[in-house]
Amino acid sequence: xxxxxxIGTGYVGLTHGVILAEKGNSVICYDIDPxxxxxxxxxxxxxxxxxxxxxxxxNCEEKRLEFTSDMDYCISSSDIIxxxxxxxxxxxxxxxxxxxxxxxxxxxxxxxxxxxxxxKVIVSKSTVPVMTGKKIYETISKFNNSLDFDxxxxxxxxxxxxxxxxxxxxxxxxxxxxxDSSENLLERPLKIMxxxxxxxxxxxxxxxxWSAELDKLLSNTYLSLQISFxxxxxxxxxxxxxxxxxxxxxxxxxxxxxxxxxxxAGIGYGGSCFPKDIENLGTLLNDYHIDPSLFEQVxxxxxxxxxxxxxxxECGLWTLKGKSIAVLGLSFKPDTGDMREAPxxxxxxxxxxxxxxxxxxxxxxLSEAGNHFGNSVSYCKSxxxxxxGADAIALLTEWDEFKTMDLQNVKSLMKExxxxxxxxxxxxxxxMSGIGxxxxxxxxxxxxxxxxxxx
Ligand code: UGA
Numbered sequence: 186x187x188x189x190x191x192i193g194t195g196y197v198g199l200t201h202g203v204i205l206a207e208k209g210n211s212v213i214c215y216d217i218d219p220x221x222x223x224x225x226x227x228x229x230x231x232x233x234x235x236x237x238x239x240x241x242x243x244n245c246e247e248k249r250l251e252f253t254s255d256m257d258y259c260i261s262s263s264d265i266i267x268x269x270x271x272x273x274x275x276x277x278x279x280x281x282x283x284x285x286x287x288x289x290x291x292x293x294x295x296x297x298x299x300x301x302x303x304x305k306v307i308v309s310k311s312t313v314p315v316m317t318g319k320k321i322y323e324t325i326s327k328f329n330n331s332l333d334f335d336x337x338x339x340x341x342x343x344x345x346x347x348x349x350x351x352x353x354x355x356x357x358x359x360x361x362x363x364x365d366s367s368e369n370l371l372e373r374p375l376k377i378m379x380x381x382x383x384x385x386x387x388x389x390x391x392x393x394x395w396s397a398e399l400d401k402l403l404s405n406t407y408l409s410l411q412i413s414f415x416x417x418x419x420x421x422x423x424x425x426x427x428x429x430x431x432x433x434x435x436x437x438x439x440x441x442x443x444x445x446x447x448x449x450a451g452i453g454y455g456g457s458c459f460p461k462d463i464e465n466l467g468t469l470l471n472d473y474h475i476d477p478s479l480f481e482q483v484x485x486x487x488x489x490x491x492x493x494x495x496x497x498x499e500c501g502l503w504t505l506k507g508k509s510i511a512v513l514g515l516s517f518k519p520d521t522g523d524m525r526e527a528p529x530x531x532x533x534x535x536x537x538x539x540x541x542x543x544x545x546x547x548x549x550x551l552s553e554a555g556n557h558f559g560n561s562v563s564y565c566k567s568x569x570x571x572x573x574g575a576d577a578i579a580l581l582t583e584w585d586e587f588k589t590m591d592l593q594n595v596k597s598l599m600k601e602x603x604x605x606x607x608x609x610x611x612x613x614x615x616x617m618s619g620i621g622x623x624x625x626x627x628x629x630x631x632x633x634x635x636x637x638x639x640x
């Protein structure tokens with residue numbers, strides 16, 4: 186059992202803290218936001234993440250997990266400190282890239298330096314640009330060069346929406362440590378971290394600090410690249426009449442590509458991770474004068490998917506002005522209420538700019554949606570409310586609730602003709618046209634609807 190402190194209780198920090206408690210460690214989670222801490226103390230979980238609430242309650246009741254607003258207490262009670270604070274993109278662009286804002290990481294490093302009295306392993310868990318671990322090391326050493334500590338990079342690979350499952354069963358655990366003067370990995374932090382993860386059934390990758398940081402950035406960028414690849418392929422499929430979903434399924438049968446490849450065409454990726462990581466990588470390449478154009482294209486294609494979706498809607502509806510559009514799904518992916526960098530933000534704004542009457546529904550993201558759209562849209566409490574009297578549906582997030590909705594009923598509530606724009610390729614085009622929808626998806630052939638009105 187290790188004494189673990191977690192600084193920052195967002196998606197990564199909260200999930201990681203809970204999982205380490207569940208694995209038998211004693212964990213103290215700190216957050217700068219006292220409101221968040223008092224909610225967590227009441228088991229009122231500020232994020233929507235399947236399975237997390239039960240684990241928080243269980244581990245608090247079994248006294249392995251606690252939440253505090255006192256950072257000094259968190260640091261001084263722990264031997265291993267995970268830094269899981271935000272590293273949001275800065276406001277200004279360098280070309281198409283923005284750097285990550287590391288001021289929260291720096292503040293934490295300073296506080297650790299001021300507070301620590303005994304040896305600590307300080308672990309960077311936030312997604313950070315390469316060299317952040319070194320900067321943390323230098324910041325603490327500058328404050329007091331007699332402090333005894335090690336800095337480790339242990340990047341997180343969990344996905345929102347399946348964070349608990351991913352953290353309990355990771356594909357790999359990457360541990361990056363600094364090297365000694367003979368270029369050997371430092372043994373002390375490596376041993377402590379391997380002990381911490383000894384009861385996880387996952388391959389441990391032992392590496393240096395910089396490789397661990399880059400592993401994370403490149404993994405996320407590689408996945409983003411796959412998404413932009415398939416979206417560009419979808420454009421060609423639309424032009425030629427080929428079917429991108431069928432091609433993707435066939436490609437996944439190739440073992441070198443694999444069944445879990447990110448080859449679902451749609452309105453593109455969002456979230457707090459992919460957009461930020463590829464930009465971090467881009468600024469890093471610029472810093473080293475390495476051509477970043479491959480990654481610029483990934484970003485360009487991803488943004489283009491949102492414009493392309495609006496064009497698709499104009500193609501089906503002719504003009505958007507005055508048309509009533511039901512937007513189903515606002516979060517950047519299903520099973521989360523997170524709308525950071527979600528394609529829905531640009532798409533809904535474009536619909537409003539075009540003069541459409543927009544009614545939105547999402548199972549978890551409605552409260553965040555208010556911050557983005559104010560009173561320019563109507564917020565609905567159900568699919569039925571959103572689609573009632575609508576000319577068209579724009580499906581932007583593939584929640585199970587939408588996959589399993591009663592499409593006959595949905596159609597009967599809409600105006601005739603009923604248009605369905607599927608930004609996530611959820612439904613089968615022949616089935617949808619069989620119901621009588623004018624159904625449009627991404628990179629798949631358009632099939633004319635059967636024009637019986639099902640009422
Ligand atoms: C991603 C990575 O998958 C995690 O391994 C990583 O730990 C995390 O970022 C992070 O850096 O913290 P996440 O952003 O939660 O996780 O979501 P993903 O499931 O990877 O999806 C990202 C976006 O890509 C979503 O908007 C999704 O709709 C889109 N996507 C995904 C596609 O458009 N097509 C696909 O085939 C797959």
